Amino acid sequence: MEIRGARVLVAGATGDIGSALAERLAGLGAVTALAGRHPGRLAEVRERCGPGPSRTFDAWDLDGAEGTAAWAAWELGGLDAVVVCVGVAAFGPVGEIGEAVAEHVMAVNALAPMAILRSASAHVSSGGLLAAVTGTVARSAPAGMADYAAAKAALADGRSPGVAALRHGGAGDLPAPRRVRIRGARGDRHRSGPATGHHGGGGRGRDRGGHAHGSAGRGDRCRTGSGGAGYVVTGGASPGGPVEDVTPLSPRPLSRVLFRQWWRELVFLHWAADPDEVARLLPPGTSPDLHLGRTYVGLVFFRMDHLALGRGPALPYLGNFGEVNVRLYSRDALGRRGVVFRSLDCDRLLPVLTARAAFGLPYRWARIRTRRTGAGISYDSLRRDGSGAGARVRAEVSPEPYEANALEEFLTCRWGLHAQLRGHTYYLPNTHPRWTFSRCELTSYDETAIAAAGLRAPREDPVSVLYARGVPVRFGPPLRLA
Known part of the structure; x- marks a missing residue:
């Protein structure tokens, strides 16, 4: 696919990988539509990439994620490529993660990208590209990252429902979705430390999250984001000690x-x-x-x-x-x-x-x-x-x-x-x-x-x-x- 002049949606453009990809694509002459969860950073990336549409969204809101491709196609008059860079990490023994965090990790790392790619198949032109950024953990899970690795594997695995549907029943002669390994993006893909992003949701995701979080236990175990590195505080810790329930x-x-x-x-x-x-x-x-x-x-x-x-x-x-x-x-x-x-x-x-x-x-x-x-x-x-x-x-x-x-x-x-x-x-x-x-x-x-x-x-x-x-x-x- 010729990049110069291509109409590309970057979903997750406010994270390290997404912003680096967006700027690189813009530098090669692509016309980009940017979607990410952090309004301030989204405005900064938009300015660096030049004129074009931008939109805040949250991967935990599956309805919002699903509508992102239709928005970008409307704004750009069609789409030639979609790159999904959303993700969140979670660390800790399986027995301590809890159902709410496990559900959250699966939704942001697998279900949201699948929803975006699935809906994008109706808008990407013939000969276009669908890409989802995964990670090496999809092949080999490090200790203490079982849920995160499972979610990434669900997206990377060719048998996963969203990817399989696109491969075997996509729009016309749309090529199979590609999984891209990114090297050299700004900063680490996943960092632990104080959260600087925010995350929440609406629609289906917000309702599910609200009920699930009640069983999660000790506070905010998993700080997440659609569009960038996942910032995690294990065990709900606050600076200096555990946070109260x-x-x-x-x-x-x-x-x-x-x-x-x-x-x-x-x-x-x-x-x-x-x-x-x-x-x-x-x-x-x-x-x-x-x-x-x-x-x-x-x-x-x-x-x-x-x-x-x-x-x-x-x-x-x-x-x-x-x-x-x-x-x-x-x-x-x-x-x-x-x-x-x-x-x-x-x-x-x-x-x-x-x-x-x-x-x-x-x-x-x-x-x-x-x-x-x-x-x-x-x-x-x-x-x-x-x-x-x-x-x-x-x-x-x-x-x-x-x-x-x-x-x-x-x-x-x-x-x-x-x-x-x-x-x-x-x-x-x-x-x-x-x-x-x-x-x-x-x-x-x-x-x-x-x-x-x-x-x-x-x-x-x-x-x-x-x-x-x-x-x-x-x-x-x-x-x-x-």
Whole structure:
């Protein structure tokens, strides 16, 4: 096949191998469509390759993977070649990997590439090329990599369903898919170490992942990505020790109660976020907490009631107010999971000043209007500083109970916050009863507060929308991080 002028889809263009291939193909005169999971790196690779279409996708989302070739064919007016470079590694004894991680590894390394190649057969021109990057582990599995090797072998084996279908029943005279061994790409194909990518999913993959992860056990064993090296933390380790489990109730009792409050009529909106971007916004001694390799930003609306100090009576007037916060997800060296608030809008000035002075929390004075009419609930927030920053949500709440999936448990079962005060990072623990959620349908929203908090504004709808009637909350004294 003549490369110059060829229309080529590179799926997995944000990883080391995929980006190197994309740049090489562009240098040889190919017209490339690039797909990868990391928006920032995708933009960088696109710029180096020259003008052309690009699209974010995640290999764990099999529906999204399957539609990638059709998108590229539409953008380029057809396809002459498809190169699939997605993958994720997992290390550890077979008995410790767990069903969720094993399923995840098989989906990203085998099922997603097969889905892309299968759908591409309808779009690649006669005489074109289908290629999937595998690895030497497909022929000989190193110790501690049985699941990874099995997944790679499934893709490399000529008897695998996706490859066999293309070989024997492909589109016209389309040649058999080729397996390409890449040498000399930038960096190692698979590295262990701190995660810098993010991973998640939607459609079929997200549903399966949510249920499976609940049985995986200790946190984020497998950090993965469609489009590049798999970054793995074995055993769910956090920097300095094991990370605590996600639990519906606090794993630690409070030594004493510092203050109490009620959170009522909560609406949670969440979007996936770039872990690199999030890491720069966290206090020292913490790192982004990840669910299946991806971290998130939350926009939470609620009413605060019955704020009280210690075991004393609730504060009249000042202890009741609306709040809208932007929060990130963190863990520390002791493995404690927490939240980091990037902003907290509040419509009572004295609580704003007190929380800023006593705890270093980024409270902002705002006008907040809450309305509940039948099944409808709405919040409107606008800061009083003239910046125009704020947030809005409109939702319809059903009386039908809703069982949170594994991702939503990860986002809401948080038993403390990390913050910085006078140059020191601390952890403020909390406890409350387990959440009870109801089904909630989002009708409209405005997430301006997220960009004002220093993050890139979301370009898609939230990946999760939750409503909770409310819980009583107790906070303990702050614990300084070493």
